[in-house]
Amino acid sequence: MNFALDAIWWRLSNPHIRALASVLVAPALWRTGRELSVRELLGERGFRYLLDLDDNKSFRLPENVGNPLLGKYAENLLAFWLANAPHSRLLGRNVQLFNLKNQLVGELDFVAQLNGRIYHIELACKYFGAYDGQPENMVGLNSQDNLLNKIDKLNQQLNYSQNPAGQQALANLGVNAAEVQCVSVVRGMGFSHSGSLKNVRYAENAWTGVLLNHLQQIDFKNKKFYRLPKNQFLAPARVSCSLVVDWDKIGEQSGLIAEVVQRPDGYFHEIQRFMLI
Structure with missing residues (x-):
């Protein structure tokens, strides 16, 4: 899937707004059955608000939004949106849950009100690859991070707000747990040798890329590439000519x-993505 041809990536130029847009509108990598819809997340005026932020050349995201860690960066972007979007109100972030012995037993990523409805939102941004693309073989650049474990963990987290500790934490925010809808925002990409993902666990429109081994002999003559820092994984790349290189300069890392x-x-715009292992 050539995800980078969507018109929004031609339109947005601010790198932080591009990353924010990907958190908001990119497709899920896998389905939880409890997805927060893009329509609900954006609201009626959200797309216009994104464009206004991008067009305002003096606009700067708060300094604490940026983070070299991808997960924290994505969380910070979503927190900014939930706190500032016209239709949204952020009620809590990283809400800690304690049992009757006052032991920490988990967290709720976000509690927010969107369009008048209250949500417990769990966010996941993951980049996994496997030669055959099958879920049981999918691992991250850190091989200890794998897809099936993340799916199980996220499913557990989505239930936190309905257990006694979660209900008490919501009550402390002035929220009735019975009125809360538990939803997921899953983003990321899946990589395989063929560049496609064929399994019912994946979202039909998931962003996909090609898995490569650095030992492969690859002929990429007359093509240009950009090695993505971790905090630039979220959105399709848009970089100046000084940052692009030939494939033989990419290295084996x-x-x-x-x-x-x-x-x-x-600018040079991304048209395809590779995971190099």
Whole structure:
């Protein structure tokens, strides 16, 4: 799937707003059955609000939003949105849950009101690869991180707000647990040798890329590439010409690599992504 051809990635230029947009509108990598819809997350005026933020050249996200850790960065972006979007109110973030012995037993990522409805939101942004693309074989750049474990963990987290500790934590926020809808925001990409994912666990429109081994002999003549830092995984790359290189300059270190082409705005835009292992 050539995810980078969507018009929004041609339109947005601020790298933080592009990353924010990906958290809001990118497809899920896998389905939980409790997805928070893009329509609900964006609201009626959310897309216009994104464009206004991008067009305001003096706008700067709060300094504490940026983070070298991908997960924290994605969380900070979503927290900014929930606190500032026209239709949203952030009620709690990283809400700690304690049992009757006052032991910490978990957290709720976000409690927020969207369009008048109250949600417990769990966020996950993951990048997994396997030669055959099958869920049981999918691992991250850290091989200890795997898809099936993350699916199980997220399913557990989605139930936190309905257990006694979660109900008490919500009550402390002035929220009735019975009125709360538990939802997920799952983002990321899946990589396989073929570049496609064929399994019922994956979302039909999931973003996909190609898994490569650094020992493979690859002929990428006359193409340009950009090695993505971890905090730039979220959105399709848009980089200046000074940052792009030929494939033979990429090196053997594992990571995510974007193939890029120059567009009329003078920047190089991502058209395909690789996971190099």
